[in-house]
Amino acid sequence: MHVHRSAPDSAACAATITPRVRASWRRSARYGLTAEEMRPVFTGSVDTGSLLYECGSAVLRGLQATLANEPVSMMITDPEGLVLSRICEDGTINRSLDRVNLAPGFYFAEENAGTNGLGLALADRAPSLVRAEEHYCAGLRGYTCAAAPVLDPVSGGVAGSINLTTWSESASELLLALAQSAAGNTTALMLARGAGHSSHPMPRGEVFRVYADRMRAPDASVLTPGWRTAFAEARSAFRGGRAVAVVGEPGTGKTALASLARRELRRERVLNVRPPAPDDVEAWLELWTPELGKDSTCVIISGVDRLPAWVISELAARLAEVRVHDGMQPYVLTAESAEDMPEELRRLVDAVVEVPALRFRPDDVQPLAQHFARQRRRRDVGFTPQAARALESFDWPENVRQLRQVVREAASRTDLIDLNHLPPEVFTGPGRPLTRLESVERDEIVRCLAEPGTTVGEAARELGVSRATIYRKMAQYRITVPGRASRS
Known part of the structure; x- marks a missing residue:
């Protein structure tokens, strides 16, 4: 196996990579990594009692029988990129992966290992294939990695990932399809072996329009005591022309509060956009971002903490270009917490309003x-x-x-x-x-x-x-x- 040591952003490679991989390289550089240096962090133990581990292991054991004679290493990771399990009968690739610390007990997220399959799948929350020269760190360029996020069937959040790694010269056409299938089967098995909960709907990227002339001003039954403080904070921030993020647990009414506060200040149409499915991201952006430049329009962008990493960079660039309309910012962001907001978007926010949980x-x-x-x-x-x-x-x-x-x-x-x-x-x-x-x-x-x-x-x-x-x-x-x- 030959490992190339050229810089990851060489002109020959950069001309062929996708925008997602290019964005991942930029993040890897911001983490302080170089082509020669990875920083996989080792932890003393992994959680082998979780539902993810149980179901992912069952799925990968079945896949192993199908790939018995192939040099493919199959891994389960948690949402932070910690490798929980590695299944492979090929001793040569196992020893090679040990040398780069792609092994149980090591964190292999982007911030630890630069652009790689499982790190990109977790960062963008989307299936990802990273071939040899697309890896940021030279030590990984002897491999091709395909990974797909495993979605929690109840919460809809990312529970972890399934990663398949093989030699870079091996055929990779089916590798990503296998990773996606294994991730989907893991989610389905988690639902079947779980507590009988109903499945959480997967993201679809809906865009809803709410017209001010069809809605009344908020009444006392909606502005309950626990909401009034947050409502007053949001209204004051909007009036001051500040960019606002409304944070709180899912279901607390973040979008409703932002819409009510805007509506009390002036008549305008409100668009609410939700995170899209991974395959719909580009169409999703093109659908609604032109609305940011229209008068008397406010766009509430929900769940920015659930957006793929490369989309966050693109969205931040577009939001940075919009101008205040009649003294008010034309967008509002929502997330579960200020800490969960991506840094590129958090820099654009002037005020954070927290909606407390109902309990x-x-x-x-x-x-x-x-x-x-x-x-x-x-x-x-x-x-x-x-x-x-x-x-x-x-x-x-x-x-x-x-x-x-x-x-x-x-x-x-x-x-x-x-x-x-x-x-x-x-x-x-x-x-x-x-x-x-x-x-x-x-x-x-x-x-x-x-x-x-x-x-x-x-x-x-x-x-x-x-x-x-x-x-x-x-x-x-x-x-x-x-x-x-x-x-x-």
Whole structure:
């Protein structure tokens, strides 16, 4: 195997590489790496008990049987680029990979090893093929690496990656397809072996238009106590012509808050754009970025912390060129936290407004619930005291988005929402994920206890178990049904 030591940005190579790889080279240089120096960091242990490791290993063992006589090393990494596992029966390539530290226990993200397959797949959150001379560091130019991110089936975030590495002179046409297939199969197996959660929708890059002349000014039912401070901060920043980022957990209402604050200041149309699927990035950018230059238009760019790295550079360049419209910036960014915002975009932000999670503002639950119920029913909807307590006591891991779904579903069936109109998860405290069988058992117990007037003893008789079993199961599943647990 021959390893070339020329600079990674040589003219011959630069003329043929893709914009993604070129952007990765620039990031590698910013990390302080050189063609001669990699910095793979070793950690003492890896997490071999995770669902990702379990499912990825099962998928790669099956793929290994297909590639039994091929010099292909198959790896699982975590989202930070830590190599968790390496499966390969070819001793020669294994020894070679050990020499460059592409082995379990080493971090191989871009900041550690420069442009490489798994690092690029994690940075851009997209399938990536990096051939010999496309590697930033010379020590990796004897290999071709194909990698694809593994998406968490529940959260939709990046759980890790699958990486396939072979010699640079080997055929690589099918390598990327195999990596994508293995990553997809790992996600599917994680869903099947998980807690029976429904799959999270994958990014599609939707663009939504909201017209100011069709919407009223925000009312008191929307501007709940926990929102008012954030709303006032956003409104003040917009009025001052500052570029604003609204941060908070998924489902807290970041986009809604930004839209409401803009709408109170002036009539304008608002576009909300969401992260695209990896294959749609270029079309996604071309679809909406021309709107930034139009008068009385605001673009809310959601989830910038989930954008591929090369897109972030392109987006930052475009945003840096836009001009203030009538004293207000024409864009707003959202992310989960200020720390998660990419540095290139964070430099463009003048003010960060944080929207607190719903669990930190229980006084907002009832006003929001009444607002969502009225939206669904087109009239006022009541809540029994027990239902109100159940809603206020729940942790709402998916925040306002989850509350809206729960209340709208309940309001579609009644004008007075009681315990039996709420889904089982509302009565369950935080804990480990449940298996499908446990979820069914939990749901049946809640269904019985939530019926008006039902006692624990009556629920036990209906289910054919003892009262002691019901109490034990309630403790096991952290079930709390207001007004029911203490009855005979």
